[in-house]
Amino acid sequence: MFLLRPDKPETEQDEAMFDASYKLFCERIIRQRLLVNNEVLRMGQLRQAFIDMVKANEGVDASNYRQDLLKKRLAQDFPQLAFHMPTKRNVCELVFAETLSKDALVDMLPDPSGTETTQSSELSQTDSDNETGRTKCQTTHEDTRTLYTAALFLKRLLSDTPGVSCPWPPTSENVNVTESQTVVPIGLYNLLSWIIGSTEEPTLDHYVNIDDDVHLKVLSVCQDIVYLASKGRKQTPKSLALGLTVRHLTGSSRIVSLLNRLGHCASWDTVLSLDTSLAQLTLVEVSHHS
Incomplete structure (x- = not known):
């Protein structure tokens, strides 16, 4: 029986991947846009920006990089960030500087549809469209059922x-x-x-x-x-x-x-x-x- 040094947990390996691109991502997106410009972005946008940056700088497809791992790294490296999950289930988690005032937060909120445009090349419109498409696939049946049930309820009220x-x-x-x-x-x-x-x-x-x-x-x-x-x-x-x-x-x-x-x-x-x-x-x- 051989004694082998245990490998690092998979999550630690994943977190350490693409370190060079991650540092560039933090400098351009997190520090400049979130902390300096006080923008409000979605986790889905941040993940796609990171994937695009890895592709551009390392020529590697990082599309399998999980969003929760990126969030964990950001939370550890930037404790001044706030993560907010809206009450609507079909809206992606929001990320912004915790020092952002409520009034400024409301003004900076992205479009509820998740399809807002951006001036940064790292945050592509394609990602917003894909995210919106996934959201529709996940919620269309439930939304249809909810609206139809409400319509039947109101129809009964109107008949009475x-x-x-x-x-x-x-x-x-x-x-x-x-x-x-x-x-x-x-x-x-x-x-x-x-x-x-x-x-x-x-x-x-x-x-x-x-x-x-x-x-x-x-x-x-x-x-x-x-x-x-x-x-x-x-x-x-x-x-x-x-x-x-x-x-x-x-x-x-x-x-x-x-x-x-x-x-x-x-x-x-x-x-x-x-x-x-x-x-x-x-x-x-x-x-x-x-």
Whole structure:
């Protein structure tokens, strides 16, 4: 039985590889761009820059060099670096100087898509494209399933939404902003509020609180969706009030019909029927008072 000196662990061997290129990489990318220029870069970009530098300086293909090994070397040699993993799973880890202020960090953040361009030849656009392609392959199925599940959930909510349910004809008491909210599902309203970034409150127990001017716009879009989902069978305060208002202001059936085709208001026939019914209701009330 022979006694042999144990080889160095594989990780130590890998870490020591390409030492000359690593020193050049640290000088050009880490010190100059991260520590001096205070840039924010992704670990995927740094790995690709290191691979490109090894290829250019040593003529060796280092594409198998693992990202975690490069991160370990950088963390040991540059304790002033900060590594941040975003909450989004499809966004690569960010690397920047820990002295970078929060405001400066926000200004320097790369594009969320991971496809930002760069002036450095070491950080190639090809790497960004490849990284984006890998991300899409890894997350497309999950994202599709999540969105589809959410759509089915909202579809069920919309099917249970009654629309304007007061006796015909609805009056001003039934077609105001307050009543508009009653025909909009909480899930739909909150989802649109999250999508446009008006709130980050994760709840379906109540309508989220957003600014009043944004609230009116979200409520308007939600009513359009309720009207569209029912193929015009469920009226909303917006579909009736907007159609009636346009008829009174313009008297144009073409404008009302155009808005109807765009999903914003009821059809001309419905608006005409509402106007006639309101006029008859007014005559009845007048006769009763007299």
